[in-house]
Amino acid sequence: MTAPANTKNIRFKIKRQDGPGKASYWQTFDVPYKPNLNVISCLQYIAEHPVTVAGEKSTPVVWDCNCLEEVCGACTMVINGKVRQSCSALLDELLKETPGGMVTLEPMTKFPVVRDLWVDRSRMFNALKTIQAWVPIDGTHDLGEGPKESAENQDVRYSLSRCMTCGCCLEACPQFLLGNQFIGAQAISQARYFNLHGTGKVLADQRLDAMMGPGGITDCGNAQNCVKVCPKEIPLTESIAAIGRQATVHAVKRFFNGPPRK
Ligand code: SF4
Ligand code: SF4
Ligand code: FES
Numbered sequence: 001m002t003a004p005a006n007t008k009n010i011r012f013k014i015k016r017q018d019g020p021g022k023a024s025y026w027q028t029f030d031v032p033y034k035p036n037l038n039v040i041s042c043l044q045y046i047a048e049h050p051v052t053v054a055g056e057k058s059t060p061v062v063w064d065c066n067c068l069e070e071v072c073g074a075c076t077m078v079i080n081g082k083v084r085q086s087c088s089a090l091l092d093e094l095l096k097e098t099p100g101g102m103v104t105l106e107p108m109t110k111f112p113v114v115r116d117l118w119v120d121r122s123r124m125f126n127a128l129k130t131i132q133a134w135v136p137i138d139g140t141h142d143l144g145e146g147p148k149e150s151a152e153n154q155d156v157r158y159s160l161s162r163c164m165t166c167g168c169c170l171e172a173c174p175q176f177l178l179g180n181q182f183i184g185a186q187a188i189s190q191a192r193y194f195n196l197h198g199t200g201k202v203l204a205d206q207r208l209d210a211m212m213g214p215g216g217i218t219d220c221g222n223a224q225n226c227v228k229v230c231p232k233e234i235p236l237t238e239s240i241a242a243i244g245r246q247a248t249v250h251a252v253k254r255f256f257n258g259p260p261r262k
Contacts, residue, residue, distance in 0.1 A: 007032040010091065011053065012042060014061055015106040017113045020120075024113075028053045029061075039079060039086035039094070039105065040065055043117075061105075063117040070231065073166030077117045078106040083171040083229055086117075108171045110178060124165050127187035131207045135200040147198030160193035160239065162232040169226035169236055181215030185226035188217055189239035195246065208243075208250040209260050217243055 009030035017024040030053055031042045040063070047060035063086065065075035070088040079089050080097055081104065094103050111119035137143060149157075169185040170176045176184045191207045194200040211217045220240055227236040254260075 009033065010042070010095070011102045012046065013102055013104045014046075014117070015104075016061065016116050017107070019115055020112055027058060027061075029058075033091075035092065037091040039077075039089045039091065039103070040068065040075060042091060042103070043086070043105075061117065062115040064114075064119075071164055073121075073164035076108060076166040076168060076171075078104075078108060078171070080104050083108060083168045085166065085231060088231075108167055110171050110173075110176055111167060112178070119167075121165065121167055124167060124170065124184070124186060127183045128165075128190060130183065131187050131191045131194075131210050132203045133187070133190045133194055134203075135194065135197055136203060137199060149198055153196055157193055157196050160189055160196075160234060163190060163193075163234055164232065166231065168229045168231060172225040172229040174223050174225065175219055175221050180219075182219040183211075183215050183217075185220070185236040185240060188220070188243050189234055189236050192239040192242050192246075195243075204246070205250065205260065208247050209254075211243055211247050212251060217247055 010033050012029045029046045031045045050058045050060045052058050066072040068087045070085050075086040077086055107113050107117045107119050114120050176182050195204045224237050
């Protein structure tokens with residue numbers, strides 16, 4: 001079924017891929033305009049009416065999402081050439097960017113495509129494991145009060161805590177490529193976040209060892225694309241500079257104290 005006649009249609013050009021490693025192709029769909037739609041509601045319409053503008057029956061376009069309020073990062077895709085979240089991308093705003101009325105949707109290019117607009121973001125979560133992005137407090141017994149934290153420290157850590165592992169910073173980074181090892185701005189910033197935590201900093205040396213290893217901070221070319229696209233306005237270049245300084249001091253300590261104990 002196509003959109004009802006006499007309704008203004010918005011045309012969506014969507015890059016599709018039927019599975020991992022398969023060839024990609026484009027399809028166009030019309031979605032009847034209504035005010036206040038977001039991209040996900042348009043994709044839901046297409047899922048219900050998978051018929052291309054040429055009238056050919058197709059399959060529902062696949063995408064990923066969860067929170068629908070720009071918190072989980074799962075719905076990130078390239079919309080009209082700009083990486084962003086499809087839940088918070090409003091059609092009325094997109095139409096101002098493209099007066100012709102066409103909206104283009106593509107999967108992120110720096111992660112393997114699972115299907116259509118859904119990509120596999122596990123590389124980001126594996127990077128968080130590599131840098132031990134957690135506070136190591138095991139057990140259920142009362143550990144007493146944690147270390148006190150200054151208001152300034154809280155401010156910085158709050159700004160870093162808003163990362164939703166969306167991948168925008170990695171999509172924009174010229175050093176982060178499919179198949180290479182670079183850990184990327186997101187994990188570097190999370191290393192700073194946990195190294196600033198009163199208890200989390202007990203793992204600071206291990207995090208800095210990871211940062212100095214293959215794919216670590218020295219792979220950052222300082223192009224600063226990452227900070228420009230972060231939807232949470234996380235100060236990524238400050239994080240890169242801070243971890244760079246910590247890694248330098250750590251390298252000197254390692255030089256005098258020897259390699260990490262296994
Ligand atoms: S500063 Fe440049 S190279 Fe480094 S993480 Fe950001 S975008 Fe990538
Ligand atoms: S640092 Fe920003 S752009 Fe990068 S993953 Fe986190 S929220 Fe997304
Ligand atoms: S669905 Fe969670 S950020 Fe969009």
